Amino acid sequence: MAQSLDEITVIAPHFKRRLSGVTSTVIQLIPEQRRQGLGILTLGPGLPAHLPKMRWAQLPGLWKSPSAATARVWHARRNNEMLVGLILRDVFRMPLKLLFTSAAQRHHSRYTRWLISKMxxxxATNAxxxxxxxxxxxxxRHGVDLELFHPSEKTDTTNPEDLRGRLLIGCFGRVRHQKGTDLFVRAMIELLPQHPEWTAVISGRISTEHSGFADQLKAVIASAGLTxxxxxxxxxxxxxxxYQRLTLYVAPSRNEGFGLTPLEAMASGTAVVASDAGAYAEMIxxxxxxxxxxxGDYEKLRDAIAAFLQPQKAKEAGRKGRDYVVANFGLERxxxxxxxVYDSLIQQLMVATHE
Structure with a gap:
């Protein structure tokens, strides 16, 4: 059943079906925004059913202002979302203020710069x-839901049966070159023989495009006798x-936009070794x-991981990490x-309307 737009002041479009870092952000953020009393709906595919949504058929309803404001905010996170917002505001003259969140750490294309200039x-998600x-x-900066991601008692019973008694080191995210999965595997092949109490786990989607990359990693692991x-x-x-089962988490990405996984790991009480891609350096x-x-620096990554394969050192870092995330990266912040920002944008339009 479609929700009424009368109390809705923010539309958060999501025009991508596949899971991405942006998707993870939206999935966590919107319920928290609703808990804080914000009238917000998503629009588009690729999001869980529990998130509040508007239907495409409701777009004409955006011509009418909400009951408590003279405009709504269209909060875009991708180029196509900015473009649709521009069309709705400038072509169809809907009372919208356009906001763009940028996570990219690269020079934008001329087209993207043009879109951004119209916002x-x-x-920005980080400096x-x-x-x-x-x-x-x-x-x-992005935050993490501290109720969803939290420590638990890391006893043997929390692990699947075949991993009980093991100290776990993990690398999560899509399995591909950009994410540095190969660097993690290389480090594990070099380090695990010296640390028999540790086992590595890799979780993430392997797309068809990157299946050859994953197959090569599995073959190298098999050749090393470490399957x-x-x-x-x-x-x-x-x-x-x-995350709760891990003692150490590794985020070896070669490039990122922001990157939530280190925050999720730290919120779960797990120590983190990460590259300086994305906002990782601002988190640790x-x-x-x-x-x-x-x-991309393999030797420094390997050596940093090795330093935290001392269980007590890793566990103490995990405890400190949880405290740091609670103080600085809660989702509510x-x-x-x-x-x-939303209130400022809506207030700008209200002032302009009454001048």
Whole structure:
């Protein structure tokens, strides 16, 4: 059943069917925004059924302002979402203010820069992403749901039977070169023979495009005789228990937009070794909650992992990581900061209307 637009002040389009980092952000963020009293709906495919949505047939309803404001905010996160927002605002003259969140850490194309220049406001997910923007912007870092991601008692009974008694080191995310899965596998092949109490687990989707890459990794693992100690889990239905089972999490990406997995791991009480891709360096206190190494630098990644294969050191870093995320990266902080931006945009239009 479609929800009424009368109390809705924010539309969050999502025009991609496949799971991505943006998808994960939206899935976590919108329920928190609703809990804080924001009237927000999503629009488009690729999101779980429990998220509040509007139907495409309701688009004409955006010509009418909501009951408590003179406009709505269209919060885009991709080029096609910005473009549709522009058409609705400038061609169909709907009362919308356009907001774009940028996570990319690269120079934008001319087309993207043009779209961004037409936005009413821009948010960057971290300082590094903001450095590539040519327009005024606000930095609002992503947060993590501390109720969903939290520590548990890491006893043997929490692990699947064939992994009981093992210390687990994990690497989660799509299995591909960009994510540095090969760097993780290479490090595990080199380090695990010296640390018989540890087992590595890899979880994430293997797309058809990257199946050859994954097959090569599995062949190398088999050649090293480590198939039973470097496990491919595939896509799991619920990743949260796996974060809790880990003692150490590794995020070896060569490039990222923002990257939520280190925050999810730290919120779960797990130490993290990460590259400096995305916003990873802004999440980790070097030597205390984990370590950060240059993206793509295998030797430094291997050595940083090796330093945290001391179980007590990793467990202490995990405890500190949880405290740090609670203090600095709670999802409610991100939701409140975005609400301030939404309110500012709507207020701008209300002032302009009455002048």
């Amino acid at each position: 009413d406001a821009v948010v 590094k992403s903001g450095s590539f923007l040519k327009v005024p912007h606000t930095v609002i 039973d100690r470097i496990r491919f889990l595939g896509e799991v239905d619920d990743i949260k228990p796996w 206190i070097e030597g205390e909650t984990g370590a950060v190494v240059p993206a 991100e939701a409140r900061a975005l609400c301030d």
